[in-house]
Amino acid sequence: MTFSIAGLTLSGPSRPFMLSLTAALLMASACQPASPPAPDVQIADVWARPSRPMMGQSHMADSTAAPVSTSAVYLTLTNAGGIADTLIGANTDVANAVEIHKSLMEDGVMRMRQVQSVEIPAGGSAELKPGGLHIMLIGLRRDLAVGDQFGVILQLAQGGDRPVDVVVRQPE
Amino acid sequence: MKRLHILIGLVVALGTILILMILFVTGSRPPALHGTFLEPPLEAADFELTSANGRISKSSYEGRIVVLFFGYTFCPDVCPTTMSRLRRTMEILGTTAEEVQVIMVSVDPERDTPENVSSYARAFNGNFVGLTGTQDEIDRVAADYGIFHAKAEGSTNTGYLVDHTASVMVLDRNGDTRLIWSFEITAEEMADDLRYLVKNT
Numbered sequence: 001m002t003f004s005i006a007g008l009t010l011s012g013p014s015r016p017f018m019l020s021l022t023a024a025l026l027m028a029s030a031c032q033p034a035s036p037p038a039p040d041v042q043i044a045d046v047w048a049r050p051s052r053p054m055m056g057q058s059h060m061a062d063s064t065a066a067p068v069s070t071s072a073v074y075l076t077l078t079n080a081g082g083i084a085d086t087l088i089g090a091n092t093d094v095a096n097a098v099e100i101h102k103s104l105m106e107d108g109v110m111r112m113r114q115v116q117s118v119e120i121p122a123g124g125s126a127e128l129k130p131g132g133l134h135i136m137l138i139g140l141r142r143d144l145a146v147g148d149q150f151g152v153i154l155q156l157a158q159g160g161d162r163p164v165d166v167v168v169r170q171p172e
Numbered sequence: 173m174k175r176l177h178i179l180i181g182l183v184v185a186l187g188t189i190l191i192l193m194i195l196f197v198t199g200s201r202p203p204a205l206h207g208t209f210l211e212p213p214l215e216a217a218d219f220e221l222t223s224a225n226g227r228i229s230k231s232s233y234e235g236r237i238v239v240l241f242f243g244y245t246f247c248p249d250v251c252p253t254t255m256s257r258l259r260r261t262m263e264i265l266g267t268t269a270e271e272v273q274v275i276m277v278s279v280d281p282e283r284d285t286p287e288n289v290s291s292y293a294r295a296f297n298g299n300f301v302g303l304t305g306t307q308d309e310i311d312r313v314a315a316d317y318g319i320f321h322a323k324a325e326g327s328t329n330t331g332y333l334v335d336h337t338a339s340v341m342v343l344d345r346n347g348d349t350r351l352i353w354s355f356e357i358t359a360e361e362m363a364d365d366l367r368y369l370v371k372n373t
Contacts, residue, residue: 049252070248097329103249105355109320110250110338114327130253131355137248138329172256172359 037082039158041120046075046152046166048137051144071095071144073135073152073166077118078125086157087118087126094150096139103131117157130171144168205351205368206361213348216341219313221277221303224290228303230347233273237369238343242319244280244334245292250355254340259296260359261366269299271370277313278304279321279336317341317349342366344373 049071079085090098103112118133120126128134135152144150148168153161220229230238239258243251255276262269276293278284284292284304293302304310314321321336342351342365350373351365 049248070246072248072252099327099329101249105338108337108339108354109335110355111324111335112247112249112333113324114330130249134249136330170256172253172260 037122039079039083039085039120039122039156040081041085041156041159041162042078042080043154043162043164044076044078046073046164047169047171048073048144048150048166050146050148050168050170051140069138069140071137071140072101072130073137074128074130075135075154075164076125076127077120079120079122081122083122083158085120085159087120087154088116088157089155090135090152091155092137092150092152094141094144095137096141097137098152099136099138100133101136102133105131120156146170205365206357207342207351207353207365210350210352213344213346213350215348216343217316218347219309219316221305221309221313222286223301223303224286228301230275230343233275234347235345237272237345237366237373238347239272239274239366240317240341240343241274241276242279242314242317242321242336243276243338244278244336245284245288246280246330247334250338254338254355255293255296255300257357257359257362258300258340261362262297262299264359264363265366268367268370272366274300276300276302277310278302279310279314279319280334281305281307281310283331342369344369 051069051071073090077087087100089100092098099114100116100118101112102115103110105111115133118126118128126133146168149165150168151163152166153163155161218229218231220227222228241251241254241258243254245251258274262272262274265272274293274297276289278289281304284302286302286304289302289304291302293300305313310321319337319339319341321334323332324335326333338355340353340357341349342353344350350369353362353365
């Protein structure tokens with residue numbers, strides 16, 4: 001068939017062919033499955049308390065002091081995805097056991113309780129920080145001196161295992 | 173004329189008294205302290221507990237400002253946060269820190285031996301003192317300072333945990349409680365308060 005636009009005359013494929021082609025293209029795009037919403041968790045600022053506080057940091061510290069048997073790991077989890085994810089645990093070689101704990105203040109009394117998981121809402125974040133949520137390392141197998149690094153594998157319900165490097169530091 | 177002189181005299185006298193009263197009141201009120209200021213100070217009993225170097229009594233620190241914190245060495249989060257802030261406070265104070273004694277009393281005498289708690293405290297600052305005692309002794313001292321402490325169930329990994337008042341008590345040079353700091357207080361704020369106490373009490 002021929003058709004004219006603005007004085008220009010074009011010859012092209014037949015109308016039925018054009019209609020079929022358009023229909024086919026439309027159907028093809030409709031059959032593409034839309035991707036399901038997924039979590040997208042980024043992990044930042046992972047640090048732990050030293051087991052020999054102040055070693056090498058201050059002339060006032062007593063470097064012969066015995067290391068303590070517990071430590072806390074803190075971090076920030078940010079979820080840019082469309083659905084929530086959950087931190088359900090962690091593993092490390094530097095301690096015998098790892099649990100997620102929450103420090104909470106009730107009427108001036110500080111309590112610490114184990115929690116099974118920490119939700120990271122869609123488009124939101126979860127912060128593990130001093131005085132609140134933390135990953136507790138129980139029965140340390142080695143000293144954690146300021147500046148040391150060690151590995152921890154975080155376990156996310158949706159996102160799976162996420163290995164991270166933890167830096168030991170003295171925050172205050 | 174005499175009446176006028178008397179009148180003027182009275183006005184001047186009253187005015188002077190008023191000014192003195194204002195000065196007295198504003199002069200004795202402490203500047204904005206960050207902790208809860210106790211006026212009058214709360215008398216608190218002497219105590220004797222055990223450090224790695226043997227028995228120590230609170231009265232042996234008379235003459236210095238005492239910072240008293242009740243915690244335990246197994247605690248991974250709250251206690252190290254407070255102790256670390258106290259370490260930072262002493263750094264900020266510089267030479268003024270010589271007039272201050274930080275003491276940590278364990279609320280977990282079952283697990284905290286004198287060696288444990290002493291070395292825990294000293295690891296933050298070699299001048300910090302860590303004390304423990306028998307359960308009875310600890311219970312009595314904690315009660316004297318209004319400090320709640322109780323065992324709480326943990327897991328098989330942790331064993332028991334200890335719930336405790338996280339406030340820090342600041343004692344004046346006579347050993348009486350003058351200031352109470354809550355957990356959120358920062359090192360700068362503690363240094364401010366201590367500078368005031370060192371200078372004015």
